[in-house]
Amino acid sequence: MEVGGGEARTEVENKQIIFKGFIETTPTETDMELKLGNKIKLKAPKGSGSLLVKNLYLSCDPYMRGRMRENYDSYIPPFTPGSVIQGFSVSRVVDSDNPDFKPGDLIAGLMGWEEYSLIQKTEKLRKIQPDDIPLSYYVGLLGMPGFTAYAGFFEVCTPKKGENVFVSAASGAVGQLVGQLAKLHGCYVVGSAGTNQKVDLLKNKLGFDEALNYKEEPDLDIALKRYFPEGIDIYFDNVGGAMLDAALVNMRIHGRIAVCGMVSQQGRYDPHGVHNLFNLVVKRIRMQGFLQSDYLHLFPRFLEEVISLYKQGKIVYIEDMNEGLESAPAAFVGLFSGKNIGKQVIRVARE
Template sequence: MVQLKNKQVILKKYVSGFPRESDLQVVENFIELKKVPEGSNQILPKNLYLSCDPYQRAMMSNSFVSRFGSYTPGAPIHGYGVAKVVESGHPDYEKDDLVWGYAIWEEYSLVPSSHMLFKIEHTNVPLSYYTGILGVLGITAYAGFYEIGCPKKEDCAFVSDASGGIGQLVGQFAKLLGCYVVGSAGSKEKVDLLKNKLGFDEAFNYKEEPDLDATLKRYFPKGIDIYFDNVGGKTLDMVLVNIRIHGRICQCGMISQYNLDQPEGITNLAQLIYKRVRMHGFSASDYYQLYPKYLGFILPLIKEGKIVYVEVKVEGLENGPAALVGLYGGHNVGKQVVVIAHE
């Protein structure tokens, strides 16, 4: 039996308003690396990479309702990550297996096998990709755009938070299909990334657009066919004014609302009726059965260089709180990843 130090990131207290780095604390405990009891079905993974995702802000509040629930003050936060199995009491997982899925923000974890974990079979790509393009982020973008957006060639598509992990993929999927694609982001650097590296037809900095209705009419004079929404709020409200008849809204996230004690109201919902618009909220877990199909779709595109994927990495769990909180100030350009250990 070996006892190792085990760093953890815990939530100190429930958060109101914008989170601060001080709302999270890095502590050091110990964990015993011992053989998992046979029949327990528990798995002991060593975490390698952790994913920073906007939805985690909502889980810092005690009012958030989802299948995940809220974080517990004084306990480690959790999300998605990539890990290596140290010991396993489950027949489907063996020592040294690489997995992605549910991850607690600590160096080592003892988790039930009932938590969602996928074995990693393709290792000729960076393992960190399984926190994003080859993980839950990728299946979210794929299912949201293709299954809910029902895209057609020459559709006009709008993507908010387009430089984020999901938005950057949705925009490129749309371009591959032959759509006209516009993205919104929060800085000149991000707008340049969208237009010059990710292949969006147009992009704009929403912070510099005082009249969003006029902005959308400028970029979509004939209206929007597909809106992939990552932000909600005023952007969603103005899209409802500018969407076309039989338009589709893929409701993925509400990042503009997560830091508000009182969410903003939507005033243009009647447009759903007038224009016969389909607005569909979804979770990646609704579409996990498509994961093998998605891998068959995305891996050749990565290999052939037809998809650009932008990651931002920080080294060390102790830098995790700053990386996560930085999402809500728009500091990341691309997918934010925390590196705990290299395989």
């Protein structure tokens, strides 16, 4: 039980973010609502095997847009209208009826967008050992986005030293780590972003060789030829659409394209599609979609290597931190117009 006002509290208000209903367009703040007045007991029911946790940090991720679509046929089910939105979180155990967890433990996993969550299924939760690494990094650098970058780059892209690497949405949660891993691997790396501020970060803080503001390029094909006169060996695709089309034209023979996300296509249907797919044939390009969950056997190695690189100062990680649960809808919506700089995180409560 938590202590407040000089005495132990057994019940508190539990603010929640509710998903109102299925959508077909780009999400707006009005597709979600802040629910007040809901009470929750600070106790895990006896015999339930459950955990009562206080959520500290919530992750905003583009994949969540898919879960707002009815009949979402994918690797994770859609949200339920009228229910709490779900996402990755770092949380602290308040009470436990599970022998594997005790009050005070820090955990990461899928939680509700709410101040407190009662967790029945604990199989996929992982404990976090307190360290000198920010806790919020466990929904970013050391969480799903970081592991997506690691598995996608090393397992899907199969990089070789000296290759030419292009990363779209390069200042985002995944792209910023892909670029740094590629540089450490000895590659030439160019990233794209949507503002000059982000371009500056890519070159001067994240160590990319070059970066471009795609919004200022009238012809993406010509732009990529300028940065890759000899062609692209690896394209790590986070956006799809016109950028993918331009990259296809500029790929080298036996190039690889890791299809991580298509944020440019979220919320709208492009009837024209991608025009340059024939390059897959003539250039013998391997283009592969993937999920980080396909490679979970590599997660311990990922943690060890990336934590070591971070502590040595060989990689940095940029976060965009919003304060308070009530800021979550606007932060999530901002992902689809590029408002965030770095990994978008919501701080729900102080550690």
